[in-house]
Amino acid sequence: MSQFRCFIQAGSNADARGDELERRLHDHHAGHYPGEEATVTWVAIPQGHMFTEGRQSTSSVVACFLDHTTTLDAREAYMRGVCDIWTEVTECTDHEVVVSVTETVSANQE
Amino acid sequence: MPFYHALVRPELLTLEQRQRFAADVVEVHCDVTGAPPSFVHALITEDDDGTLPEGRAATINGTIRAGRTDAQKAEIAERLSAALAAIAEVEPESVSTSTRDIQASYTMEGGALLPEPGSAEEQAWMAGSPTGG
Numbered sequence: 001m002s003q004f005r006c007f008i009q010a011g012s013n014a015d016a017r018g019d020e021l022e023r024r025l026h027d028h029h030a031g032h033y034p035g036e037e038a039t040v041t042w043v044a045i046p047q048g049h050m051f052t053e054g055r056q057s058t059s060s061v062v063a064c065f066l067d068h069t070t071t072l073d074a075r076e077a078y079m080r081g082v083c084d085i086w087t088e089v090t091e092c093t094d095h096e097v098v099v100s101v102t103e104t105v106s107a108n109q110e
Numbered sequence: 111m112p113f114y115h116a117l118v119r120p121e122l123l124t125l126e127q128r129q130r131f132a133a134d135v136v137e138v139h140c141d142v143t144g145a146p147p148s149f150v151h152a153l154i155t156e157d158d159d160g161t162l163p164e165g166r167a168a169t170i171n172g173t174i175r176a177g178r179t180d181a182q183k184a185e186i187a188e189r190l191s192a193a194l195a196a197i198a199e200v201e202p203e204s205v206s207t208s209t210r211d212i213q214a215s216y217t218m219e220g221g222a223l224l225p226e227p228g229s230a231e232e233q234a235w236m237a238g239s240p241t242g243g
Contacts, residue, residue: 007153045153045155048125048128049155050151050152050153050154051128051129051132051133051135051151051152051153051154052148052152053136053147053148053149053150054132054133054135054147054150054152055132057151059151061113072215075215076215076223079217079223080218080221082218083218083221094220094221095148095219095221097219098111098113098151098217098218098219099217099218099219100212100216100217100218102216
């Protein structure tokens with residue numbers, strides 16, 4: 001099963017709006033892979049433990065582990081959708097969300 | 111991206127020491143690679159589960175864009191291990207650093223796919239980054 005692993009700053013908007021983010025991530029994944037569910041796990045990072053450019057970070061990191069291989073276009077669309085969800089729900093800038101994709105299957109397994 | 115995760119022995123670092131290490135991560139990564147500092151992330155967590163090997167004070171794992179040379183990666187590893195050891199006042203051998211490559215097109219930050227290191231796209235990307243590359 002595909003998975004989102006979300007690293008967020010404790011006390012941030014992302015922390016406060018986790019339920020909505022999770023619902024939107026489920027919808028997003030099902031939109032790209034109809035009929036599929038994905039799990040969402042959260043890691044809330046305490047203040048003073050994550051830094052961006054050497055300063056207290058306000059960023060979220062959303063690591064997407066997909067049970068699919070992807071083309072560049074499909075991958076970009078998938079990550080852009082996650083980025084858009086984050087900026088809409090948390091009101092962060094697009095510099096405050098990092099999205100990555102890891103393909104957990106190889107092409108000959110799919 | 112890059113994203114550096116330091117797993118440290120519990121109570122090894124104070125907040126001030128974590129801040130100093132995070133600043134060192136920026137300095138080392140940008141000095142070695144020329145990447146813009148605004149994209150450098152450092153996460154520092156404590157080894158509450160006791161997963162660090164005996165005698166190990168900390169491990170640092172960096173996820174960086176593929177395309178850096180082996181020499182660059184070795185320099186990053188050496189300098190970050192030394193920096194954390196100095197800040198924590200532990201033996202340099204008790205800190206280890208490794209890096210993992212990720213293809214640039216598998217990461218989006220700042221609303222765009224990251225460019226490949228050394229590409230023409232990277233020049234434009236760096237010019238437009240929040241800290242101007």
